[in-house]
Amino acid sequence: MVSNIPELLLDPYIKLWVLLPISVVMVLVGVLRTYISMTLDPSPKIEDHKLLREQQHIRRLANYCNNDSVFRNKMEYDAKVRYFVDEYSGTKYLRKLPPKDPNEQPNPLTDSSSNDFMMQSVKSSLANWVPQSIILWWVNFFFKGYVIMRLPFAVTSNFKPMLQTSIDTTDLDASYVSSISWYFVNLLGLKSVYSLIFNDASMVNKLMTQQQQQPIQPQLAGAGPSAQQLFQNRIESLKIARFNSCLDRTEQRLLHYYESK
Amino acid sequence: MTILDIKETLLNYCRTNRHLDYPPNELSDLYRICSYFVSSSKQYEKLDKIDKNSLLALLLQIQLLTCHDIEAKTTLERLADLVNDADLVNGESQWLINWRSIYLQCQIKAKKSEEGEQEIKMRHVFYYLSTASEKLLKSVNRKVASSLGGAGDPEKLKHQEDLYVLRKRRTSLYACSMDTRKEYVQKLQELVDQRPLDYEVWCELAEVYIENGELQKAHCCYQEVLTGIPLAYNIWARLGEIFLLSGKLSAKKASSKKKMGNEVVTSLKDAVMYFSRSVELCDLYPRGWCGLYVSLTRLGSLDIKASKTSSKLLVLAKKKLNEMVEAKIVNASEIESIKWILKSIN
Numbered sequence: 001m002v003s004n005i006p007e008l009l010l011d012p013y014i015k016l017w018v019l020l021p022i023s024v025v026m027v028l029v030g031v032l033r034t035y036i037s038m039t040l041d042p043s044p045k046i047e048d049h050k051l052l053r054e055q056q057h058i059r060r061l062a063n064y065c066n067n068d069s070v071f072r073n074k075m076e077y078d079a080k081v082r083y084f085v086d087e088y089s090g091t092k093y094l095r096k097l098p099p100k101d102p103n104e105q106p107n108p109l110t111d112s113s114s115n116d117f118m119m120q121s122v123k124s125s126l127a128n129w130v131p132q133s134i135i136l137w138w139v140n141f142f143f144k145g146y147v148i149m150r151l152p153f154a155v156t157s158n159f160k161p162m163l164q165t166s167i168d169t170t171d172l173d174a175s176y177v178s179s180i181s182w183y184f185v186n187l188l189g190l191k192s193v194y195s196l197i198f199n200d201a202s203m204v205n206k207l208m209t210q211q212q213q214q215p216i217q218p219q220l221a222g223a224g225p226s227a228q229q230l231f232q233n234r235i236e237s238l239k240i241a242r243f244n245s246c247l248d249r250t251e252q253r254l255l256h257y258y259e260s261k
Numbered sequence: 262m263t264i265l266d267i268k269e270t271l272l273n274y275c276r277t278n279r280h281l282d283y284p285p286n287e288l289s290d291l292y293r294i295c296s297y298f299v300s301s302s303k304q305y306e307k308l309d310k311i312d313k314n315s316l317l318a319l320l321l322q323i324q325l326l327t328c329h330d331i332e333a334k335t336t337l338e339r340l341a342d343l344v345n346d347a348d349l350v351n352g353e354s355q356w357l358i359n360w361r362s363i364y365l366q367c368q369i370k371a372k373k374s375e376e377g378e379q380e381i382k383m384r385h386v387f388y389y390l391s392t393a394s395e396k397l398l399k400s401v402n403r404k405v406a407s408s409l410g411g412a413g414d415p416e417k418l419k420h421q422e423d424l425y426v427l428r429k430r431r432t433s434l435y436a437c438s439m440d441t442r443k444e445y446v447q448k449l450q451e452l453v454d455q456r457p458l459d460y461e462v463w464c465e466l467a468e469v470y471i472e473n474g475e476l477q478k479a480h481c482c483y484q485e486v487l488t489g490i491p492l493a494y495n496i497w498a499r500l501g502e503i504f505l506l507s508g509k510l511s512a513k514k515a516s517s518k519k520k521m522g523n524e525v526v527t528s529l530k531d532a533v534m535y536f537s538r539s540v541e542l543c544d545l546y547p548r549g550w551c552g553l554y555v556s557l558t559r560l561g562s563l564d565i566k567a568s569k570t571s572s573k574l575l576v577l578a579k580k581k582l583n584e585m586v587e588a589k590i591v592n593a594s595e596i597e598s599i600k601w602i603l604k605s606i607n
Binding site: 070246247252254 | 423491
């Protein structure tokens with residue numbers, strides 16, 4: 001079937017004036033963006049001790065829930081739980097005192113820590129998406145519908161949507177590549193070129209992940225349960241957890257293990 | 262392939278801090294390897310900044326431990342250069358201050374002559390730490406205040422408590438002199454309250470309690486470590502040792518023989534339990550097997566009717582210890598101690 005279709009004659013100048021510029025521009029913009037994002041990178045910050053303390057205490061309670069089996073007997077465990085109930089019910093370990101009105105929702109825009117996060121994510125996504133959309137517009141505006149090259153090997157027709165975006169000829173052999181598809185191939189596949197340029201693996205990896213995924217959104221204030229609720233939940237689960245010590249019958253287990261060996 | 266291995270082993274040391282209780286001859290070997298690796302620029306230069314930083318810190322520690330003070334000074338400068346290159350926090354960081362203070366302390370130890378003089382010099386380290394951390398805080402706060410989102414928000418300013426590394430370091434200085442030992446416990450408790458997941462501090466607190474004879478409290482501290490790291494076989498064995506100790510204590514304290522017997526037996530039985538958990542987790546842990554052997558022998562010597570399991574366990578422990586000695590599958594120093602225990606406790 002493929003042999004019935006005559007080969008397209010591609011103007012050799014297309015390679016020089018379309019294929020090469022797109023690739024070069026993509027590489028250069030990638031390099032530029034790396035340096036821009038390096039300057040925008042936040043320097044490591046000193047964390048707020050109150051926040052860390054709160055989180056670590058929540059985590060400590062969770063540890064007690066998960067690993068209660070390290071206690072010798074139920075009495076010891078219960079004593080600990082009783083102590084925790086007293087200790088963590090108050091506001092001693094909270095970063096901020098809870099609002100007096102329980103229905104009041106904190107405003108995410110006035111919370112200083114989430115403000116920082118938002119600022120950072122806006123910066124990084126701007127540095128990422130602005131150049132990309134500009135190049136996409138540029139390729140689309142000047143070279144829309146161009147068939148710019150033929151791959152030197154045969155590919156199955158499944159590759160058609162990937163390689164021939166913006167060309168609506170259903171019969172064309174899949175090994176022809178359109179300009180916009182070339183843009184996407186470059187976007188995802190320039191890793192080895194970057195690693196040649198930068199000579200630093202960690203930077204390349206960072207660049208590639210930046211290109212391919214959205215940054216994770218941090219939790220904003222007001223969304224999700226408050227720290228006080230978290231403490232209460234943990235204590236509840238501590239109270240109702242079923243106790244089972246791993247020290248029960250250790251000697252027998254040990255003997256059994258060595259006897260069966 | 263071998264080059265990669267060296268890098269990995271060295272980074273492994275950084276993670277585990279295993280070198281801190283090495284005997285001198287192994288330390289000097291390690292020093293040779295590490296300094297060669299760091300100075301042979303080819304492999305070292307290929308690493309990223311974080312690895313470089315941890316390797317330099319490792320080298321600094323080893324140099325200080327092997328008394329290569331002049332080289333240590335150079336390494337310190339290299340560390341500072343690395344941090345400056347990365348442009349972290351105005352060329353200064355908590356860790357840099359931490360390493361400098363350790364270097365300073367080592368210099369003091371080398372010059373130590375009298376007890377009183379040492380304390381004065383200890384104060385020097387304190388002084389350095391407090392001035393350096395104040396300076397750091399000032400520069401950080403200046404940066405915060407002039408940043409886009411931070412101006413006019415006093416909540417964003419940093420406090421001394423935020424510098425946890427330095428706080429821990431300052432606390433560790435309290436351990437050096439006998440007069441401040443009492444404060445040391447209090448400071449450790451504050452640290453634990455601040456970061457309850459820092460198990461290094463919990464362990465240190467437990468050891469201080471053991472030193473003071475407060476075994477119950479030490480038990481609680483190690484229990485806390487276990488809730489975070491339930492598979493830490495060495496901690497399980499250490500708890501067993503605490504019970505052995507408390508058995509010994511109650512044997513000394515008790516007035517009537519019968520009452521004494523009961524208490525001693527319960528703590529010895531607990532010790533057996535903890536030691537067996539330890540060796541259940543790690544088959545080749547000599548300290549766990551030794552503890553098991555000792556506690557079982559002591560139980561036997563109290564002439565109570567021994568249960569079937571404990572007599573079987575005793576045989577097993579003895580066999581296992583003998584195996585370790587014969588096959589030489591543990592460190593040389595461990596073998597010596599095992600031999601001693603097998604000989605002296607029967």
